[in-house]
Amino acid sequence: MHINTTKTYKKKRFWAGILLAQFLLFYTFSKLKFTVSFFETLFELQKKVHQLLFAWIPFSLGDLFYVLLGILLVYLTFKLLKKKNRSSALLRILVVLNISYFIYQIFWGMLYFQTPIITKLPKIDITLEKRKTLALEYLAKAKSTRKLVQEDKNGVFIIKNLKSIQNEILSQQKKLPILITNKQSSNINSFKPSLFKNIMSFTGILGYYNPFTAEAQFNAELPSSYLPFTLAHESSHQLGFAREQEANFIGYLIGVDSKNLELKYSTEYFTLKSLLNSIVYEDEKFVKTALENYSEEMKSDRLNEKKFVTEHQGYVDDFFGFTNNLFLKSNQQEGSITYSYFIDLLVRYKSIKNPKFK
Structure with missing residues (x-):
């Protein structure tokens, strides 16, 4: 019995040491340009393989994986509470954490350390006046496009064909400016409605990318005004843009000149809201007038959006908002409470074609 206990203890120390070594190793990799470049190349390969393997499945295999992983961790946690099984349960938890962390990092985590998009754009001052000018521009565009889309009996925008939006996003991925990226679209439709849509509605999560299966999950309960841009955003993760605000910018490039009016309107509307969000603390009167x-x-x-949010507010939303903010900050990003990086990218990009923004 003593021999078995000693062996288990040594194994726990070994796996704990491996986990610590992984932290240090991937931290070192994140500082080296050639290793980050290697993981970018690896991502392109694994993405295509995963999408070929999993895209045809009608439900989210990634969500099923999370469910099974969650069940396993809960089971091991209960085992951990029992003194008799504590040692072996802790060992198994360490093994699961090591495997999960390693796969996550090689498939996705290292992409957070790619060269930021902002380094490819002109350096200019992001002034309040420039943001106001853009806000008025996108207010006019959104008003114009909104008249061309369909609505329900209550006068709320509705989507008629979600599949056509998904196909349009894949098509638009191929038209992204070379200045910004040379990442290639796989042209495989791997958008999946999440199995956790009810939970997502109460946590404020619109969608997410699964690095283990290369699926783009979305909340099918979202108001139609959110949904097309959410799909464009998640498709940007599928292209290999890990940072949230960069995925917003790529989503913007995908949707803003789209021939699909539903995608175009959702993108213009998101851009307008982001601009107003960046202005409100500096000029609340301007934002109020814009809303009017x-x-x-x-x-x-x-x-309709406010109604959706109100119906799904609560402590869970507050908790996930806090934890998501911490996650974003820990991965070289700003917190979820600000849109400034997306706005920086937007204004700098617009300055290329519009001299008055320089």
């Missing part, structure tokens, strides 16, 4: 100048159709969409 929404078209009646846009006001209906905004009211």
